[in-house]
Amino acid sequence: MRITVLTGAGISAESGLATFRASDGLWENHRIEDVATPEGFARAPELVHHFYNQRRARLAEVAPNPAHHALARLARMHDLTLVTQNVDDLHERGGSAEVIHMHGELTRALCAACDHRWPAPAVMRPDDPCPACGKPTTRPDIVWFGEIPYHMDRIWDALDHADLFAAIGTSGNVYPAAGFAQHAARRGIDCPELNLADSANSRDFTHRITGPASQTVPQWVASLTAT
Structure with a gap:
């Protein structure tokens, strides 16, 4: 079975990483x-680098939870x-060998001048030189609001050929990801939503499985792998 998640x-969140709440606009x-x-x-590259330096430090303190491990088994x-809106590396640390990070990766750095990418150090600064071109144009390899998500051709192709599509722990507020369920549902395939509560686009799913991801995802994966 071909599955897109x-x-x-x-x-x-259950691993201890704070979520972005669109309702108050704060992260x-x-x-x-x-x-x-x-x-x-x-406007303030020092502030932005400091913010992501703190996120990297926090990421190093947390571990994958049973939901991450269950998807690796799947x-x-x-x-x-496996497509994620998350910029953490918990899927990889949970055993997933191949993950599509549509919003970039906290553990990667990007040169705004030449597009070179490399593993991010624990602390990044605005004047860090790019190891490829030498220019001091280092930024986090994160897709910010107003920028185009990564790997979209690959994601749409996976949705077009999937036998099942599921969304786990998504808000349904951020596009283009919020449109994936509707796109998949048009093909008549099963589209479950696994979440603590209904998302903004719950109507686009065929059914909902409510509860903490650390509980619902392993149970759902078990149901798919039972045979």
């Missing part, structure tokens, strides 16, 4: 406009395309 902040007490937009980075049993 989209994960959002809800799957990592770790910072305005999204200040730390997650190109304009915010242009990939060993079925043809799984």
